């Protein structure tokens with residue numbers, strides 16, 4: 001780490017953050033990064049000199065423990081401390097990610113309408129350029145070199161890089177699994193299959209295409225090209241998302257192939273972050289179709305694996321309303337298999353996703369409780385249940401009330417799930 005102090009700003013190169021993902025009520029930075037601190041803002045840049053975080057310091061910033069984060073897809077996300085009690089209970093984290101797209105905020109505050117936040121996203125390239133002008137290139141050779149690299153990665157270039165990123169994987173990630181919150185959504189996505197089995201009527205993230213696995217050659221190409229794309233910053237990643245909406249329906253051998261090659265080629269063993277994590281979505285059918293040997297093999301991989309299954313409801317009338325073609329007996333079987341797998345395999349956690357919304361039939365909420373309360377003899381810490389608001393985000397009070405109603409009766413952990421893209 002090298003520290004430079006100037007009159008109105010300071011710069012720290014190769015600063016070391018925390019090396020294990022942690023749940024904390026204050027801002028944490030992970031891995032290795034560089035920092036520019038001015039009177040108004042703290043800027044963090046990754047190992048490629050690309051901006052990742054902005055945190056306001058002056059008056060006008062809504063809260064000193066809140067920050068902006070830029071994703072690989074070049075979206076700015078505002079991390080809010082919440083404005084109501086019980087953020088951790090609702091989200092499983094001490095912050096609420098506020099997204100600049102869609103109508104998915106559970107908070108009344110609208111951070112992207114705040115002038116200082118808007119300004120922070122717009123002016124950071126000018127702030128860095130003005131610092132570069134003040135530097136004496138001969139005295140600070142390393143620093144000048146670093147700053148000129150940051151300047152190259154201006155807003156236009158970062159947008160081009162995001163487009164390249166999506167081209168490399170052959171599409172945008174329309175939704176990340178809720179479990180990726182455990183790694184602050186910092187996953188490297190590798191698409192092993194497109195489309196899904198059900199193409200449910202209610203779903204707004206589906207591609208509408210029928211399910212199709214990618215070839216091994218395509219998967220290897222993605223992994224190799226992503227490695228080049230992430231450059232020096234790959235050292236800060238320890239998590240892989242196998243996309244898209246039902247990667248679990250891909251053949252067991254292909255899932256294994258993708259997971260193992262990603263681990264080896266991305267060199268996750270050398271990551272600045274401890275451990276390695278694998279995330280994927282599954283459907284009721286793909287989950288029930290998998291042989292026991294699949295889970296035994298998965299458990300032996302050098303990852304902690306999270307599989308999120310979208311069941312949405314355990315009420316036939318609600319499933320019909322949602323146009324989701326699955327049967328109650330399969331949902332019950334899925335629930336029982338989830339509990340068994342979570343119990344037997346240390347490195348696997350199966351989680352479930354349900355929708356919530358005021359317009360859903362009256363037996364919907366009782367049907368969720370019939371599984372996560374009535375079918376269990378005691379509380380279990382493993383096997384999170386995520387509740388995803390359907391359409392009516394404006395009814396924030398109703399959504400919070402439903403979450404609390406389900407949560408206090410559930411014997412499994414229950415959290416909100418916000419649709420986040422990459």
Ligand code: SF4
Pocket residue numbers: 195196197198199200201203204205206245283310
């Ligand atoms: S809910 Fe899941 S299975 Fe249904 S259409 Fe959406 S992505 Fe596909």
